[in-house]
Amino acid sequence: xxxxxxxxxxxxLDGIRLGLxxxxxxxxxxxxxxxxxxxxxxxxxxxxxxLLICALGYANYRLRxxxxxxxxxxxxxxxxxxxxxxxxxxxPNPLFADPLPVxxxxxxxxxxxxxxxxxxxxxxxxxxxxxxxxxxxxAAWTATILLILAQPGVRxxxxxxxxxxxxxSNADILSAMGDPGFVDIGVELQRVVILLLLTLAATEVARxxxxxxxxxxxxxxxxxxxxxxxxxNLVAELVDxxxxxxxxxDQPAAVLFVDLVGFTRLAERLxxxxxxxxxxxxxxxxxDVVFQHGGTLNKFLGDGAMITFGTxxxxxxxxVAALSCVVDLQAAMAAWNGRRAAAGKPVLRLAVxxxxxxxxxxxxxxxxxxxxxxxxxxxxxxxxxxxATRSQGCLALVSEALVGxxxxxxxxxxxxxxxxxxxxxxIALRGRAERLLARSFGADARSA
Numbered sequence: 001x002x003x004x005x006x007x008x009x010x011x012x013l014d015g016i017r018l019g020l021x022x023x024x025x026x027x028x029x030x031x032x033x034x035x036x037x038x039x040x041x042x043x044x045x046x047x048x049x050x051l052l053i054c055a056l057g058y059a060n061y062r063l064r065x066x067x068x069x070x071x072x073x074x075x076x077x078x079x080x081x082x083x084x085x086x087x088x089x090x091x092p093n094p095l096f097a098d099p100l101p102v103x104x105x106x107x108x109x110x111x112x113x114x115x116x117x118x119x120x121x122x123x124x125x126x127x128x129x130x131x132x133x134x135x136x137x138x139a140a141w142t143a144t145i146l147l148i149l150a151q152p153g154v155r156x157x158x159x160x161x162x163x164x165x166x167x168x169s170n171a172d173i174l175s176a177m178g179d180p181g182f183v184d185i186g187v188e189l190q191r192v193v194i195l196l197l198l199t200l201a202a203t204e205v206a207r208x209x210x211x212x213x214x215x216x217x218x219x220x221x222x223x224x225x226x227x228x229x230x231x232x233n234l235v236a237e238l239v240d241x242x243x244x245x246x247x248x249x250d251q252p253a254a255v256l257f258v259d260l261v262g263f264t265r266l267a268e269r270l271x272x273x274x275x276x277x278x279x280x281x282x283x284x285x286x287x288d289v290v291f292q293h294g295g296t297l298n299k300f301l302g303d304g305a306m307i308t309f310g311t312x313x314x315x316x317x318x319x320v321a322a323l324s325c326v327v328d329l330q331a332a333m334a335a336w337n338g339r340r341a342a343a344g345k346p347v348l349r350l351a352v353x354x355x356x357x358x359x360x361x362x363x364x365x366x367x368x369x370x371x372x373x374x375x376x377x378x379x380x381x382x383x384x385x386x387x388a389t390r391s392q393g394c395l396a397l398v399s400e401a402l403v404g405x406x407x408x409x410x411x412x413x414x415x416x417x418x419x420x421x422x423x424x425x426x427i428a429l430r431g432r433a434e435r436l437l438a439r440s441f442g443a444d445a446r447s448a
Contacts, residue, residue, distance in 0.1 A: 012125050016061050019123035023057040026116055042095040049088045056080055074124060078133040081117045082140040090144045102148050103183045111141055111191045118202050127207040134199020138192055145188050156185050253310035254322030254356045254402055255379050257386040261349040263303035279303060285332050293321040298374055308374050311361055319356050319405035323417050326352050326396050330442055349395060353385030356402035384429035385438060395442035400424045403439060
């Protein structure tokens, strides 16, 4: 099957699989019924026909599973089902020495198998396929009746059989029913009408089921996208939320910017596949550490990322979690560098800037494309702190606002986190007149 970005093709395939299961249950039951009702060996005429219908259902499913499968293949199989059933009705059983007249076979209501074909088509979640299947069964059955009526000795007029051309009695009806060449047009017309009504009902059921399946596929895709950016414990809340992000809100949050130092120069020497592999490993490290602390990956920025704590919902220990994330990111990088050094690869350094304060949350963009955004001066300051790590010769810079908030949230437990940080010092940030109090973490050996 072709790539399925929406995930709906798998829903369709599940429906076809369910229809196949129904076919493999109903038709063997029909075979058992044939063995009971039709004498042996005359029943051998019908068993291969039922086996063929089972085989067609399986072939349709296998074809749709493979790369050569196309939706229109199912239409051909549906038409084949209807034609085979009608042929089984119209052709006398050659294994009978004295086969029953075809008009008598009609009274066994073989059209019931056409009903099953329509029902099984409804599992495909394709209203068009169901409508086509129903119309194909009606057309095939009508053609079968017309062919039977064209045979010599077939009669349809009750009055003529009973001896009256204008009106007929119950005795006339009983006489007609006892005539092996009699075909009740009224009954056959009822069957055609019932098949048409069933087709319309099954088509509507398929349409509604398809709409539900599409909504479910979109929900699964949306949840998968959320899980790329939000920790698992927040995804369910976001999916069930009735408040759209389009409603802007102000709230305090911690913002981190991370960047792989010297990646541009490194990328000049790396083949494209190695460069992308490196970025994937970095993103995996960021995702593991950030989600471990309940943060949000607001966006990946090539060789870096913007991370937030306290979005989309503020928590009681957002600052502590952010400060812990800064420390653990550097620990994860140290472990990664150990593996890289053992493989003879250059050591990498991750610069981190973190700040805490009020931010604005909401959707930004146009009607064609938008994204959840965290905006405000806190975001700008965090980005500038990440830049300043180069001039300060450190791996991370966290604002005193973040440290103060973490101390208020964590109390004495926060002191252990601060053991690796320097004392607060005033930092000059690009584009800002006022200097900012911040603490550094880890020395960048290249600036020593």
